Amino acid sequence: MALSKRQRAHAIRAGQYGLLVVVVAALVLTADWEQVRKAFFNTEIAAAMFPNVITVALKNTILYTALGFAFGLALGLVLALMRLSSVAPYRWIAIVYIEVFRGVPALLVFIAIYYGVPIAFQIQFDPLSTVMLALGGVGAAYMAETIRAGIQAVPKGQIEAARSLGMSSARATVTIVIPQAFRIILPPLTNELILLTKDSSLIYILGLFREQYELTKFGRETLSRSPSLTPILIAGLCYLIITLPLGHLSRYLEKRTGGKKISTPESTGLGVSA
């Protein structure tokens, strides 16, 4: 009995659902839930993490991310404009910067700035400046490519209209092109922000005081003093407190801008994770 194309598609889909149910059921039945509960859901340890996990760790994660993102966005915009400049050396500098900082792990950039710069220049950055420069420096390389794609997605007629009204090239870029480019790239930029949030954990390499801990360091430090993995679960949930609204925002913005997506192959990952 030959199945029609539609019947075959139905059969295949039913098979896929069935497989999914079997896999989930197998995982649920074979897991040792008592052990999992002991390892991850120790309410005493969880309670002991408060309020510091919020007032110190979550606050610092947000602070470090915000510093890195602000610096990265500004530098990324400059790099994007250099990348599109008619002046060849600007383009070369931007390309070299982007290739280097997107190619090396963010962790190495943290180390270079915190430990390398003082050796070379007798300038010691404090951790806050380091996280801004390192996180922003790496983020800028990614954001530069995103912003460049956004600028190039602004219709040429917009620039011609601006120029025909007597605006200089620079004026047209600032007043007409960049505001439109940012509207287009808001969703991918939100994505970069989420990636930076997670990479802010790399600051652990600087050796921090207790009040400088962010979520990952805080979770690991608590972990080392407790017989349970609960701190990791709490830290993870705190990351979601930041990233879930951002993801929601990103989808909302995407819908609002009519689903016009600018995808750069580079906007999908950011350095290493700790």
Add this chain to the structure above:
Amino acid sequence: MSDVVVEITGLKKSFGELEVLKGIDVRVDRGDVVCVIGPSGSGKSTLLRCVNLLEEPSGGKIVVHGVELTDPDVDIDRARTKIGMVFQSFNLFSHLNVLANLTVAQRKVLKRSEQEAQEIALRNLERVGLSDKVNAMPAQLSGGQQQRVAIARALSMDPDVMLFDEPTSALDPELVGDVLGVMRQLADEGMTMLVVTHEMQFAREVADRVLFMDGGYVVEEGPAEQVIGAPRHERTQSFLARVLDPTHQGPRGA
């Protein structure tokens, strides 16, 4: 009243190997309406875009209101404020509302005060019949309305001459009349205009002179009645025959 506003002599323009303009001479006097007609690829849009240097001429000379635009040391941004341009695709700034579209260049380029810029903008919106759309965003307007806003935007700079690059070609047929009406009114007010168009009826009724271009040359030039009504040149005749009666099988085929 015959002072020259636009004077083009020996204008040439090449895109790589392709020579689009092969030596064009055009003169537009104050208050004149000059329509440029011709088949696609004849170079008429390129000619218009050269007049405000959106395309860099390869040779020849362009003088607008006594300023030689082809002089390498010319302040082109300053010169462009006196040359209004209306595009086929409107090109309203999509992130700004109608009022801001009309005031942004006044504020940033002419350094007018917010209040002065708004007064001028409102006056020009009234001229094109869109006073009620002050706060609308471009995407909320029909094509005809967008084009009229674009005209008002150009007018807000108080230009000496207005360039129209096929202003009705992107419009639905029923919206063409509104835009042509505004252009006709401008012509009646004495605005100097250089119009690239396929609207033969408009050219015939409004233009002081009509230029027929083909293959990078001005083939025929004269009063509208003559060029459109009784063309002398064979190429003009066959073009008009095809435009005025699309089913007509001319000497060059349909």
